[in-house]
Amino acid sequence: MKKQTQAIRIQTERTQEMEHSTPIFLTSSFCFDNAEEMRAAFADESDDNIYSRFSNPSVQEFVDKLVALEGAEAGYATASGMSAVFGSFMALLKQGDRLLSCNSIFGSTHTVISKYLPKYGIEYGYIGANATEEEWEAAITPNTKMIYLETPTNPGLEVLDLAMIGKLAKKYHIILNVDNCFATPVNQQPIEFGADLVVHSATKWLDGQGRVLGGAVVGRKDLIKEIYLFCRSTGPALSPFNAWVLSKSIETLDVRMERHASNALFIAQSLENHPSIASLKYPFLASHPHYAIAIKQMQNGGGIVCFELKGGIEAGRKFLDQLQMLSLTANLGDTRSIASHPASTTHAKLTEAERLGVNITPGLIRISVGLENKEDILADILQALV
Numbered sequence: 001m002k003k004q005t006q007a008i009r010i011q012t013e014r015t016q017e018m019e020h021s022t023p024i025f026l027t028s029s030f031c032f033d034n035a036e037e038m039r040a041a042f043a044d045e046s047d048d049n050i051y052s053r054f055s056n057p058s059v060q061e062f063v064d065k066l067v068a069l070e071g072a073e074a075g076y077a078t079a080s081g082m083s084a085v086f087g088s089f090m091a092l093l094k095q096g097d098r099l100l101s102c103n104s105i106f107g108s109t110h111t112v113i114s115k116y117l118p119k120y121g122i123e124y125g126y127i128g129a130n131a132t133e134e135e136w137e138a139a140i141t142p143n144t145k146m147i148y149l150e151t152p153t154n155p156g157l158e159v160l161d162l163a164m165i166g167k168l169a170k171k172y173h174i175i176l177n178v179d180n181c182f183a184t185p186v187n188q189q190p191i192e193f194g195a196d197l198v199v200h201s202a203t204k205w206l207d208g209q210g211r212v213l214g215g216a217v218v219g220r221k222d223l224i225k226e227i228y229l230f231c232r233s234t235g236p237a238l239s240p241f242n243a244w245v246l247s248k249s250i251e252t253l254d255v256r257m258e259r260h261a262s263n264a265l266f267i268a269q270s271l272e273n274h275p276s277i278a279s280l281k282y283p284f285l286a287s288h289p290h291y292a293i294a295i296k297q298m299q300n301g302g303g304i305v306c307f308e309l310k311g312g313i314e315a316g317r318k319f320l321d322q323l324q325m326l327s328l329t330a331n332l333g334d335t336r337s338i339a340s341h342p343a344s345t346t347h348a349k350l351t352e353a354e355r356l357g358v359n360i361t362p363g364l365i366r367i368s369v370g371l372e373n374k375e376d377i378l379a380d381i382l383q384a385l386v
Contacts, residue, residue: 004186006068008251012057024244025057054232058240062247066206067218069185069250070198075218076228077243081181081201082108083236084215088177088197089113089146091230092223095121097145102160104129104153104358105179107346113148129158129358130289136165140172150179151188152294155342155366156359157281157306159290162297166194175223181205181333186254187261187299196220204333205303207249208256212242256335256371260303263377264369268305270378276315276385278363280307303370304332309363309385316341316363322384325376332368337377340366 001009012022030049032038041048049055063075078084089112093099101113103126113124127139147169151160162178169176177197178190184205190198200206202214215238217227231237261284268282280287283294284301294301309315319339320328326339330346340346342360350360369377 003069003071004254007065007253010061010064010068012061022058022061022244022247024240025052026240027056028052052240053235053237056237056240056243058247059238059243062202062214062238062243062250063216063218065247065250066185066200066202066216069189069253070180070218071189071191072198072218072224073221074224075216076224076231077202077238077246078215078217078231078236079238079242080213080236081199081203081215082112083231084199084201084217085109085179086112087227087231087234087236088199088217089117089122089148090120090234091227092175093117093120093122093145096123096143098123098125098141098143100125100127100139100141100144100147100174102127102129102149102153104156104158105148105150106154107349109148109150109179110354111349129153129156129160133161133164133168136168140168140174144172144174146175146177148177148179150182151190152182152283152302152304153358154182155304155306155340155346155364157182157283157288157304158359159283159288159294159298161293162190162193162195166190169196170194182302182304183298184253184257184302186257187302188297191219193297197223202246203331205257205260206253206333207246208253208333208335209249210329210331210334210336212245214238214242214246257300257303259371260369261300263371263374264303264305264367265301266374267367267369267378267381268301271305271307271381274382274385276310278308278310280305282306303368305367305369307365307367308361309365311363313343313362316343316365319365319384322386323380324383325372325380326367326384332366334368335371337370337372337380338368340368342366 040046067075178195197219
């Protein structure tokens, strides 16, 4: 079966009730018929469920669907995207190791890397999104154990060459860890380009309706085992209810992303030469500096459009205040279009120099393009630009 079919047809085994839609296994623990079965489960001699902090059928169904879409060997789901990111770091890095990261990353990820990893003796280094293969290779040190990146990046929409970085990671036996949140697994599969791990904030496009928090990391079976052991002890478990919601959402991910991407391309094309906009980025516009890479590794340009307003921060605030339909909220990937101002929200904890270093300028606006009629989305943006 094709990946999209698997994402729809994979289900937990039916109960004696013969349900068509999978029930929610809303339970904290699981029972055993006898002492020997319980002993074997705790000794890891069987795959029996013990406790929902360890495993749960609702959670596993969601994981199995995501594993199929990403072409991974195994996976583990967590309570949020950030717990997936943190778990993928802490389970696999130790004192004296070094993490090499692209500098264009989500604000909370930057905080984890720069503030908390050093407390555990883990070094880090940053490299620009526009770095060449030679610059990437020069940034690798003998103690570099993991490369971490987002593509497209949040919020600047830089597109990194996964094949090039994947080749370097394999050459130096380094774990390549890719945040695939913006693209989603129906649009881009980093494992095909050499990634060992792929992390997701399932809160975004995977849910698609702004309802629940969730995260996941999928990839090589040996690495996922270490992440699972870390997370089952430290506790960032995904709730069965949230997992059930996410599992059902994945069944419509393919068709939703087609609409998000077509709407976003229309918005980008319509705004590209607007007199109030200094610059605009969308991966599938020929004007995007990484257009050649984007069309090589992505099926479409995704659902995010970014533009820089002339007039800086005041123009950005005025634009947000003028919007009538688009939501102002700290999320993305919703059925409803969302506008945000990264410099004062998601990346506010960065210094001004750090923001400018990753192209987060004072007037940068990020639009998460929803599923509304594309003409209605455009009309609201245009009236707010006046």
